[in-house]
Amino acid sequence: MDKLVIIDGNSIANRAFYALPLLSNSSGLHTNAVYGFTTMLLKLIEEEQPTHFLVAFDAGKITFRHKGFTEYKGGRSKTPPELSEQFPLIKELLKAFQIQQFELAGYEADDIIGTLTKLADDKGEKVLVVSGDKDMLQLASEHVTIAITRKGISEVDRFNPEEIKEKYGLVPKQIIDLKGLMGDSSDNIPGIPGVGEKTALKLLHDYGSMEEVLSHSSDLKGKMKEKVEEHAASAIMSKELATIFREVPMSSDWDSFQYSGVDLAALSAFYRKLEFKSLLEKLDLSGMDAGGQAEDELDIAIVTEATIGETVMALGESAAMHVEVLGDNPHQADIVGFSFATEAGCWYLPFELLLSEAAAPLKLWLADASKKKQIFDSHRASLALAWKGAPLNGVDFDCILAAYLLDPTESTLTVNGLALGYGLPGIRADEEVFGKGAKFRLPELSALSEHLGRKANTVRRAVPVLQRELEKSELNRLFYELELPLASVLSDMEMQGIKVDAAALRQFGDELAKQLESIMRRIYELAGTEFNINSPKQLGEILFEKLGLPAYKKTKTGYSTDAEVLERLAPYHDAVGQILNYRQLAKLQSTYVEGLLKEVRKETGKVHTYYRQTISATGRLSSQYPNLQNIPIRLEEGRKIRKVFVPAEPDWYILAADYSQIELRVLAHISKDENLIEAFVNNMDIHTKTAMDVFGVSEDQVDSNMRRQAKAVNFGIVYGISDYGLSQNLAITRKDANAFIEQYFDVFQGVRKYMDDIVQDARKNGYVTTLLQRRRYLPEITASNFNLRSFAERTAMNTPIQGTAADIIKLAMVQMAKRLENEKLKSRMLLQVHDELVFEVPAEEMEIMKQMVPEVMASALELVVPLRADVDYGLTWYEAK
Structure with missing residues (x-):
């Protein structure tokens, strides 16, 4: 038997748009409604195996219903432009799927669907109608099943006449009576004011139809009697508006809706245009050229x-x-x-x-x-x-x-x-x-x-x-x-x-274990009981029920005990600080002691990390198996991990060189800010210089707190920090943080101009570039959603800086490798950790390398300010820092 699937196009497009985040491709085309619509089509084709397929659309806003009631659908807000621009794309998608689509001026998609389901009833053919509109339930029959979407578009509830009876106690045609009585706010159908679904269902169960309710109004009591009698005309009109018209002038040729499968070439081209890469991957295009030919x-x-x-x-x-x-x-x-x-x-x-x-x-x-x-x-x-x-x-x-x-x-x-x-x-x-x-x-x-x-x-x-x-x-x-x-x-x-001293690593692990045991006993003492510190559930009960600390947020499974919550709780109880310390040391133990020992290769006694060039959108390298870029060096215990990294040869040393404030130097170059340039050209402490300019004091008046605040703003600017972010970093109010940022921009006007100009460039071009022309596409830069647009603007500001800094150290690595080879040195480059390069060097080459490495790093790319790399060495990576 044939099966016709009919989709209520406008309804499903709306559902998809609001169910998914606002997606767009690199050209700025919004695509979330199209993506959701596509996934529904694929699911229906797979599950229903339709022989016939059609998508019905509304044609314009004015229909025959407006002649009798001009306010019909008048309460609806204007379609967002981010959605309206996707309807042509959805229609293009349907052509690639080779699915018929139909719309007719003066009629709604409901009426087209009603006409086709009537045709199916007459022919005895099976139909599945997919919509988000419960009005469609009036079309259910022996042959017609209605699928109403819920949870966006990911799930549907299916209704045949029996299921409508079970859920509402009504037959399909009584759905129209239901709408006549209760109205429909989404379509601006008034119904009888004050009559909701529960009341309307009771009336229909008692009297059978809306007309019978009206004719028996004298049997009703109190305000209900008054409402029904006063708004009888409204109820009659509402039922007429809710009744789907089933005589739309359209083809009755059943075969014209036949579905024969997708046009693979057209669909793959469409997926490419909208950048639906995951869907592209699932297309079987083997044996076909780009034109879809064998x-x-x-x-x-x-x-x-x-x-x-x-x-x-x-x-x-x-x-x-x-x-x-x-x-x-x-x-x-x-x-x-x-x-x-x-x-x-x-x-x-x-x-x-x-x-x-x-x-x-x-x-x-x-x-x-x-x-x-x-x-x-x-x-x-x-x-x-x-x-x-x-x-x-x-x-x-x-x-x-x-x-x-x-x-x-x-x-x-x-x-x-x-x-x-x-x-x-x-x-x-x-x-x-x-x-x-x-x-x-x-x-x-x-x-x-x-x-x-x-x-x-x-x-x-x-x-x-x-x-x-x-x-x-x-x-x-x-x-x-x-x-x-x-x-x-x-x-x-x-x-x-890089060589790992496994014995030293195990010894360090033993030391951590003793510290953890001591901290654990102290936590038990402060809490007054023993419990599983690693269990969020038990920890939450101790902190928030036994100790009575304020619970800032909850999860589905109970109290949140994440790092943010614990840091806010630390001033309230000594146990919290101990728990934070315990977690940090436990992370070191599991990730950087046990984890590193697993990664040491037996035949070499070394760890061999794997750098990825194609992960970070800014161009930074990523390290895996193991990740040697994430060792937590802010903690002294974390820094001690570096003691286990040693030279592979006797009488050799570890040499480490890292760029000094490379991102701020790049910012000075890109922004051409005179104050920043002056500071770096004259080899001033940039944070002290910033504090002097922002606070309007002399160098000897800059105290440690001023410098700390200036440092937070300097690095915050590089990462596009907001007043909220700065307020959190400095523990000050957002108002003070905003004033600080404005003061900074008043002093460093070149930076402000750069920030403004780069955002405008991003809007114009759709991308930003580093000094070496590395691109970062930012389709969200024109988004109407404030959060998406703000994130794209911050990304536009910081990507040229971070990306150029990443490019510079990569250039230094390539140039350094050439120098080592050309000068036939034994020294080896081992690691790159963000702005730092790590080498192992024989004693006889140390003086050469101490001079060569910072020289190569400083000359990797010419800027208007000098690049500087600080170098040190020792018997371990720890000593080289």
Whole structure:
């Protein structure tokens, strides 16, 4: 039997808009209603398997109902422009889905749906109506089911006549009587004032219809009798308004609503335009080109020992390649295999073959820097290969780095996503080929070689597309001179690793355990009882019930005992300060003692972190497995963790160099503020200088509190701090904080002008850039939502500063690696921790490195103010600070 699904288009679009946060793409198009509508379509298609499909829309605001009642729907607020601009997109979406849509001037979507359900009743065909409007319940029948959305659009309640009877005690046609009596505020249908749903239902249960209620008004008592008799005409009109018209002049050709499936090419193009990347990933575009046509069969040769030599000859001087690495951490990952692609063909080579003696020519080709390789994620591939004894050199293009620079907010960069995002032939998602989690398994050789071959071919075809986009966005310098060479530098650093004194780490863990035991006993003593300090429930009961401290906020499971709450409670009871201390030490114990010990590689005695270039939208590096950038150095116990990081060779030292106030120096350069420039050019203490200017005092009058406040404002400005944020940092009122910020801007007028100008530039261009042209797109900069817009404005202010600072230290790393190589020094670069570089240095090279490292860092990028790096060294990383 056929099944027709009909969607009340305006109703579902409204529901989707208000159910989802205000999303937009990089062009500033609002997309949340379209996204919600799309997910509902996909769910309906999967669950209902419709043979026929139609979406009905209202056509304009004036309908035949306005002739009898001009105030019909008059109470509705104007449709937000963020929603109205999405209706054309929804209609474009329906064309890509190949779903029929219909609207007719003078009629509402309800009337179109009523007409079609009447046609279905006459034909005996099944219909599902999807709406957020309970008026639709009057259409339920033996053949027609009504699905009313709830909780936005994620769930629906389904009604047939039996379910309407069960819920309301009415038959479908009595829903009109119900609306006649109680009215409908959303449509401005008056009904009888003072009659709500409960009363209306009782009247209908007693008398059967609205007309019968009116004719038996004399049986009613008191005010109810008065209301019914006084507003009888209103009730009659309200019922007429609520009655869905079922004779709309439209096609009665059932086959005209037939649904035959989506237009994959059109839908993928639509998803790309609106940047629905997660939905793109789920489309199966394998074997199709960007126009949706079947692609020519890809001939993928499986390499054997006998054909390795001829394969290397065929790869020649340049080839695209893919290395399939399993797992998140490439230091511990397995390699499934390789694939290569040139214009002449594609090849797949199982990883086991690389370990054979016959693979020597391929290993040489991989290691030969003169043989150019294009790849997706060279950093990850080179790490995994290096641990297998197969170095990778000669990468001249990396697709993941290019895609990241073109859209730094994209969090799920995959080869499949690359194909979809740039209109290339689609390939299957990895989950579809390998499975996920417990269902993971390697497919048959034919399927595996096909999948990996298509990945290499996607890389080959993506390179010229990405090259054009990088050129167009003025990102060539950033890509070729910074990010691409940096990937190789990072791989070398990570393979080198940093030595950990495991015995010292265990001893430190023992010391922490003793401190924790002592603090725990003190907490029990102050609380007057023993309890599980790590249990939020038990801790909440102790603090708020036993000790009677004020409960600032609650969660679904009880009292909140998060850090913010505890810090506010600290002045009320000594136990709270002890609990905060306990938590900090327990975090050190679990994360940085036990966690680091797990990460020490047995064969090297070192930890080998994994730096990610494509995570942070500002360009900062991220560290994983383990994260060595998050050691809490504000605590002395946290700083002590650095004592366990030692040189790998006897008679060597750890040398650390960090930039001095690099972000404020960048701010001085970008803003051209004369006061900031003067301070840095004359090598003044910037926080003292700020305090002098803001408070109007001489240098010798600046006290520690003034400098502390000035420092908070200086760094707060870099991060776009608000008066509220500053008030929290300095424990002052918002009024005082706002006055402080205004005073700052009065002094540093160049900074104020920069802040104003950069926000205007962001509104005009949709993005901001660093000095090296790194882009950060800010679609929310024009949002009507104040919070979204304010966040985008702060991001516009701080991204050029933070991003440029990140670019500078990356440049220093690339230049430092070249100097070490060119001068044939034994010293090694080991770590980057935000503004700090860490090396291990033999004693005989110490004087050279003490001079070279700060020199290279200071000259990484020329600014109008000098860059400065402070350097120190010692037998441990702790001593080097």
